[in-house]
Amino acid sequence: MGAVGLLLIISAVTFGIFFLVPKAAGVTSDDLAARFAGKTPDAATLEAIKDRFALDEPVPVQYGKYIKSIVAGDTYDTGVETIDCPAPCLGYSFRTNQPVFDEIVDRAPVTFMIAIGAAVLWLLAGITIGVVSALRRGSVIDRVSMGIALAGVSLPVFFTGLLSLAFVVHRWQLLPEVNYRGFSDNPFSLLLPWICLAFLYAALYARLTRAGMLETMNEDYIRTARAKGLPERTVVVKHGLRATLTPIMTVFGLDFGLLLGGAIITERTFSLPGIGQLALDGIYQSDLPVVLGATMVVALFVVLANLIVDILYGVVDPRVRHS
Amino acid sequence: MTAPIEVTGSEAEAQPDAVLKGVDRKAIQGRSLGQIAWMRLKRDKIAISSAVFLVVLIIVSLPGVTGLITGLVGGSPNKFNMPLVDATLGGPIGKLGGMSLDHPFGVEPINGRDLFSRILYGARVSLLIGVLATLVSVVIGTVLGIVAGFFGGWVDTLIARTMDVFLAFPLVLFAISLVGVIPSGFAGLEGNGLRIAILVFIIGFFNWPYIGRIVRGQTMSLREREFVDASRSMGAKPGYILFREILPNLYAPILVYATLLIPTNILFEAALSFLGVGINPPDPSWGGMLSQATELYSVAPHFVIVPGLAIFVTVLAFNLFGDGLRDALDPRTR
Numbered sequence: 001m002g003a004v005g006l007l008l009i010i011s012a013v014t015f016g017i018f019f020l021v022p023k024a025a026g027v028t029s030d031d032l033a034a035r036f037a038g039k040t041p042d043a044a045t046l047e048a049i050k051d052r053f054a055l056d057e058p059v060p061v062q063y064g065k066y067i068k069s070i071v072a073g074d075t076y077d078t079g080v081e082t083i084d085c086p087a088p089c090l091g092y093s094f095r096t097n098q099p100v101f102d103e104i105v106d107r108a109p110v111t112f113m114i115a116i117g118a119a120v121l122w123l124l125a126g127i128t129i130g131v132v133s134a135l136r137r138g139s140v141i142d143r144v145s146m147g148i149a150l151a152g153v154s155l156p157v158f159f160t161g162l163l164s165l166a167f168v169v170h171r172w173q174l175l176p177e178v179n180y181r182g183f184s185d186n187p188f189s190l191l192l193p194w195i196c197l198a199f200l201y202a203a204l205y206a207r208l209t210r211a212g213m214l215e216t217m218n219e220d221y222i223r224t225a226r227a228k229g230l231p232e233r234t235v236v237v238k239h240g241l242r243a244t245l246t247p248i249m250t251v252f253g254l255d256f257g258l259l260l261g262g263a264i265i266t267e268r269t270f271s272l273p274g275i276g277q278l279a280l281d282g283i284y285q286s287d288l289p290v291v292l293g294a295t296m297v298v299a300l301f302v303v304l305a306n307l308i309v310d311i312l313y314g315v316v317d318p319r320v321r322h323s
Numbered sequence: 324m325t326a327p328i329e330v331t332g333s334e335a336e337a338q339p340d341a342v343l344k345g346v347d348r349k350a351i352q353g354r355s356l357g358q359i360a361w362m363r364l365k366r367d368k369i370a371i372s373s374a375v376f377l378v379v380l381i382i383v384s385l386p387g388v389t390g391l392i393t394g395l396v397g398g399s400p401n402k403f404n405m406p407l408v409d410a411t412l413g414g415p416i417g418k419l420g421g422m423s424l425d426h427p428f429g430v431e432p433i434n435g436r437d438l439f440s441r442i443l444y445g446a447r448v449s450l451l452i453g454v455l456a457t458l459v460s461v462v463i464g465t466v467l468g469i470v471a472g473f474f475g476g477w478v479d480t481l482i483a484r485t486m487d488v489f490l491a492f493p494l495v496l497f498a499i500s501l502v503g504v505i506p507s508g509f510a511g512l513e514g515n516g517l518r519i520a521i522l523v524f525i526i527g528f529f530n531w532p533y534i535g536r537i538v539r540g541q542t543m544s545l546r547e548r549e550f551v552d553a554s555r556s557m558g559a560k561p562g563y564i565l566f567r568e569i570l571p572n573l574y575a576p577i578l579v580y581a582t583l584l585i586p587t588n589i590l591f592e593a594a595l596s597f598l599g600v601g602i603n604p605p606d607p608s609w610g611g612m613l614s615q616a617t618e619l620y621s622v623a624p625h626f627v628i629v630p631g632l633a634i635f636v637t638v639l640a641f642n643l644f645g646d647g648l649r650d651a652l653d654p655r656t657r
Contacts, residue, residue, distance in 0.1 A: 009488055017497065021504050150646070154638040156590050158597045158613050159631035166620035166627050254491060264495050265594055269617065279496055280598065283503045291500055298493035306491070 003303040008067075010299035011292070015063045018288055023059070049094070066091075066292070090296065091289035093282075100293035104275055109182045111274035114193050114266055115259040121198035122205060123252070129202070130209020131241060134217065145206065152203025160196040161269035168192065178270045193270050197263065201255065205248065212244035219243075246317050249309050257305030261298025360575075363651040370647020373640040380637065384447040389440075397426060397440035400607050404435030414622040422625075431615075432623040441607035442633050448608045449637065452522050453589035459527025460588075461581050464534025469573070471535070472542025473565055483539070486532035495594065498525045502600040515606050522601060526591050530584060537580055538573055545569050575652040582645035586638040593634050609634050 022031075033049040050056060068074070073087035085092065090100035129149070133142040168174050169192070180190050216222065217240050225235045262276030271277075275294055282290030354362075364370055382388055393400065407426070408415050413433045422429040428438035471482035505521055545551065546569070554568050595601040596610030604611060612630035620627050 006488060006491060010492060013492075014497070014500065017500050018504055021501065150642055151635075151639060154586065154590075154635055154642055156593060156597075156631075156634060158594065158610070159627070159634060162613060162616055162620050162627040163624075163631060166624040170621045171624065257491075258493055261493055262496065264499075264598065268598060271617075276496075280499065283499050284599070286503070291496075295493060295496055295500070298496060299491075302491045302493070 003307060006303050007296070007299050011067070011296055012063060014292055014295045015059070015066065018292070019059050019062060045094075070296075090293035093287055093290050095285055095287050095290075100289050103278060103290065104293060104297055107273060107275045107278045110180055110272050111260060111262055111267070111276060113180065113183075113187050113190055114197065114263045114272065114274060115256060117187065117190055117194040118197040118201065118259070118263075118266075119252075119256055121194055122201035125198065126202035126205025127209050127241075127245075127248070129206040131213055131236070133206065133210045134213030135236065137214065142210075146210065149203040149206045152199050153207070155200065157196050157200055157265050158269045160199060161193065161266065164192050164196060165270070178272065180272060190272075193263075193266050193272065196269075197259075197266050205251075208248055208251065209244060212247060213240060216240050216243045242316060246313060249312060249316065253305040253309035254302060257302035258298060260301040260305070262294060356575075360651045364647060367647040367651065370644050370651070373644040373647070376636075376640045377644060380446055380640075381450060383443060384450055386447075389443050389447060393437075393440035393443060397437040397443075399437075400440040400444045401436060401605050404430055404437065407435040408432060412622055413619070415625075428629045429623075429625050431612075432619045432626055438612075438626075438629050441612065442609070442629060445607040445609045445612065445630070445633065446637070448519070448602055448606070449589050449592060449634075452519060452526065452592045453585045453641075455523040456526035456530070456588040456592075457581050457584045459523060460531040460534050460584060461577060463528070463531035465538050465570075465573070465577060467531070468535040468538025469542050469565055469569060472539040473546055473561070473569065475543075479539075482535070486535050486539075489529065489532045492529065494529050494591075495598075498529065498591075498595055499598055499600045501525055502595065515602055518602055522592055522595065526588050526595075530588065530591075533584060534577065534580055537576055541573055541576055542569055545572055579645060579649040579652060582641065582648055586641035586645070589634070589638055589641070 030046070030050075033046045033055055055062070069085065069087075069089040069091070071087060073085055074089045074091075075084045085099055088101055090104070092098065093100055093103060096103070129145045133145050136142050165178070169177060175192060176189060178189055178192050179185070180187065217236075222235060222239055225239045226232075230239075262274060262279055264276035264280055266272070267274040267276040268280060275297060279291055279294035281287070282294065383392060404426075407417075407430045415430045415432055415435065417423065426437050426439060428442060430437055431441070467482050467485075471479040502518075502521055502525070505517075551564060551568055554564050559568070592601060593608075593610035593613070596608045597614045598610075599614060602608035602611055604615075609630045613627065613634075616623075616626045616630070
C-alpha cells in the first residue's frame with residue numbers, strides 16, 4: 001500500500017514538473033508539444049503529441065491517462081500508423097519511436113551490473129572498516145581509516161572516475177577501456193566504475209557503521225554477553241554488528257534502489273549506456289516519455305529495495321519479527 | 324524535598340573565599356556553553372585550519388577581490404590564449420598543463436583560458452549556491468521539523484511521511500528535469516542569474532528533510548523537559564514556546580548540520596554542472612570544467628586534477644570544520 005502510494009506520488013511530481021511548471025511560466029500547449037517533438041515537427045506529429053498527452057486537457061486528466069496506460073496498456077495514433085502498446089505501457093520515445101519500456105529493459109543490464117558490483121564492494125569494505133575502527137577506537141588504524149573515509153565522502157565520482165580514466169587507463173594503461181553494453185560482455189571491464197562508486201559509498205558506510213558500533217558496544221546487553229563468557233568474536237558479530245546493521249540496511253535500501261534506477265553520474269563519467277544515460281539523453285532532448293519512464297523505474301526500484309529491506313529486518317532483528 | 328540550607332551573614336560570603344584561597348577569582352568565572360565550545364574548538368587544530376582556509380576562500384571569491392587578484396595573476400577567466408596551446412593537438416604547451424608564474428594552475432586545452440582565474444570565479448558560484456541552498460534547507464527543515472516534533476499527532480505523521488517520500492526521491496533526475504523545463508527567462512531573471520536562483524531553490528528544497536529529521540527528533544525530547552512545562556504553566560502560547568524556548572536550544576545541532584550540509588550542496592551543484600544542467604558556459608564552474616574534461620582528459624590530465632582538487636579541498640575543509648564543530652558542541656559523539 002505504502003509502496004504504491006510512493007510510486008503514485010513520485011510519478012505525480014514528475015508529471016507536475018513537466019506540465020505544471022511550464023504552464024505556470026506561461027508556455028502554451030502548442031509550445032509544449034513542439035518542445036517534446038524536437039527541432040522541426042510537422043503538424044501531424046504535433047497533433048499526435050497533443051493527443052497522446054491530452055495537452056489541452058487539465059493536468060489531472062493527463063496524469064490519469066498516463067497511469068491508466070501503465071496499468072492497462074494503450075493504443076495510439078502517431079499520425080502515420082496506429083501503435084499498440086501493451087501494459088506496462090510507458091509510452092513511445094519521440095526520438096527513436098521505440099517503446100520506452102523496451103528501451104529501459106535494453107539499458108538495464110549495464111546499470112544493474114554497475115550497481116551490484118559497487119554495492120558488494122562498498123558493503124564489504126565499508127562495514128569491515130567501520131567495525132574495526134569502532135573496536136580499535138582512537139588507534140592508528142581508526143584514525144587513518146576515518147581520515148580516508150572523510151576524504152572519501154569529499155570525492156565525487158566524476159572526479160575520481162575521470163582521474164582514473166586519465167591515469168590508470170590512458171597514461172599508465174594498467175586497465176583496458178571501460179566498455180560494457182550487456183550481459184554478454186566481460187563484467188570486469190566495470191572494475192573502475194565499481195571502485196570509484198564504491199569508494200564514495202564505502203567511506204559513508206564506514207562512518208555510519210563506526211558510529212553505530214560505538215553506540216551498540218556500550219549497551220548493557222553487550223556487557224551481559226561478555227559476562228556470560230561468550231567469545232569476543234561472537235559478542236562483536238552476533239550481538240554488536242547485528243544491532244548496528246538495522247539502520248545501515250535502511251540507508252542501503254535507499255541508496256541501492258536509487259542506483260538501480262540509473263547511476264547517472266557514473267554512467268556519464270564512463271560513457272556507459274545505462275538507464276541513467278537514457279534518462280539524461282531524454283532530458284537533453286526533451287523526450288518526455290523517456291524521462292517519465294525512467295523516473296518511474298527509479299521510483300519502482302526504490303520502493304522494491306525498501307520492501308526487501310523491510311523483509312530482511314525480520315531476519316537480522318528478531319524484535320521486528322515478533323511485533 | 325529538603326528546604327534550602329540557609330546561610331546567613333558573614334558565613335555566606337566567607338565560605339567561597341575560604342575554599343578558593345589563593346586562587347585567582349577570574350579563572351573560575353562561569354562560562355556559557357558557547358564559550359566552552361569555543362575553547363574546545365580553538366584546541367582543534369584541524370578544524371581551525373579548515374576554518375582559516377574557508378575564510379580565505381570566501382574573501383578571495385568576493386566580487387571586488389576576485390577581479391583584483393586575477394588582474395595581477397591569470398587575467399580574465401574568459402580570455403582565449405591561443406599561443407599557449409598546441410595548434411594541432413589542442414593540449415597546453417609546456418610541462419604540467421602550461422603552469423607558469425602567469426598561469427599558476429596552467430591553462431585550458433583547446434582555447435588556453437587561464438585555469439587559476441576560472442577556479443577563483445568558480446569558487447564564488449560554488450560557495451554562493453552551497454551556502455544559499457543550505458539556508459533554504461535550514462529554514463524549511465527547522466520550521467517543519469520543530470512543528471512536527473512539538474505538536475505530534477497527525478501533523479507529525481504528515482510531515483514525517485513527507486520527509487520519507489522526499490528521501491526516496493530520485494533527486495538528481497528530478498533536479499535535472501526541473502532545470503530542463505524552466506524557460507530561459509523566468510520571474511524577471513535570466514541567464515546564469517536565473518540558473519543560480521533555480522539551483523539554490525532546487526538543491527535547498529530537496530535537502531530540507533536532513534535538517535528536518537534532526538530538528539524533529541531534538542524537539543520531541545525537548546518538548547518533555549521541565550522548562551517547557553514551566554513556560555506553559557506560566558501561560559505561554561505554543562508559538563512563544565516553539566520559537567523562544569525550544570528553538571534557542573536547537574541552535575547548536577542546526578549549526579552543525581548546516582555546516583555539514585554545505586559541502587553536500589556544493590557537491591550537488593558540481594554534479595549538476597557536470598551533467599550540463601548547472602551553470603551555463605562560458606561562465607566558469609568547477610563541475611562544468613570537469614564536464615569539459617570528459618573529452619579532454621587524455622590531452623590534458625591537469626584539466627581534471629585542478630577543478631577536481633578545488634572541489635575536493637573545499638568540500639573536505641567544510642567537512643573537517645563541521646566535524647570539529649560537532650565535537651566541540653557535543654563531545655559525546657567523538
